[in-house]
Amino acid sequence: MKGSEKLIEIIRQQDIQPAPKWQFSMKNGLAWAGFLAAVVLGAMAFSVILFAIQQTDFNLVSHLSHSRLEMFLGLLPFIWIVFLIAALAIAFYSIQFSKKGYKFTAAKLVGFSALLSILLGTLFFIGGGGHQLEHAFAVNVDLYESIQQKKTKLWSMPKDGYLSGQIEAVNPDFFVLKDFNNKSWKIHYDSAFIAPVVRLEEGETVKLIGKMESIDEFTAKEIRPWGGRGNRMRGN
């Protein structure tokens, strides 16, 4: 029996039918949906990374001791960086299942997904999405320590020379600062460097580098804005 005869006989005998077209369209559609979902997730992760970078005062690295430096680096959003990498991996994996996914090299696919995530993530960040997402995560996930919480911790160590809080009253020689533990401090600032964007007035949230003089007195060497969305807001 010829091969072709045998083939047709098998198909007829076993009543083998071609799989419907929608199955293949669905598979292709799912591959693209997976890719797009991963790109959007990557974009969200990137927007939080931008938010974290915005919250990190890199000028201060030189002031920090080794242990403080570790804490400072702790502000970097490693979990979000991991999310971003995972999203890129998922995007790369998903697109492999699309009809034409194999046409592109891994580098091109990852580069393209990363570029899309970065563009979307930047837009999301500009719209305040990064901050909101990070906040929502901090509120809803018990184990997650928010960037603001970490930052507050770093800047609430007066013995080590770091203090932050909201200005309550300003006098020519000193101002009163209420820290994030609701403790009031008398801050001497006559020889301090004051960052140009800082307005020394009631309601301003600032961070200070200096020296703790007594249990409720602190001499500031540098006064910087708290940073983030508006210095006049409480920092957490």
Next chain:
Amino acid sequence: MVVPKEICDRFSELEIIQKSLSEVDYFSCLYERYEARLMRYIKRLALVTDTEAEDILQESFISIWKNLHAFDQSLKLSSWIYRIVHNQALSAFRKKKSYGKDNKVAWDDSLNANLPDDTTLTDAGEMQNIDLSLHEVLEQLPLPYKEVLMLKFLENMGYEEISDVLKIPEGTVATRINRAKKAFKHLAEAQHISFEH
């Protein structure tokens, strides 16, 4: 029932597919159109006997039939068919290898008539005395090299077609062919096998 060759010859491949969907007998046209070259390809790639190659071809065509709606018309039909046959043949090859059966291929002389055409190995006029040495060298190459060399020089495919068969980017095909040619030459020289006369 198999459709006679004279009738099959009246249709293009895409027309055969369309006709097959309404009348399965027309699918035999596609089988017969590709049978000879695919049998040769399977035997070279999977190192199997004629009977085993026929089984692989049958299974491949059943898979082609089941996936007929998956055929993307932006591809050449031959690339798509080769892709399915290639995967089926490799799967059979791996199965066979894992059982430790013999790895000898049913070699046929027609292989020698279709040798590399764009390297120093390639002038067809110089190839008349080439024998099993080509096959022996090819067999010593890693599979990724062997498969690209086979598709490029024995199946006469272009980079785009090879890319579609193996589902790898065209750039990767080009790189792999270059490396494979070097590896082939290196192996041939090491074994004092010459393809130039």
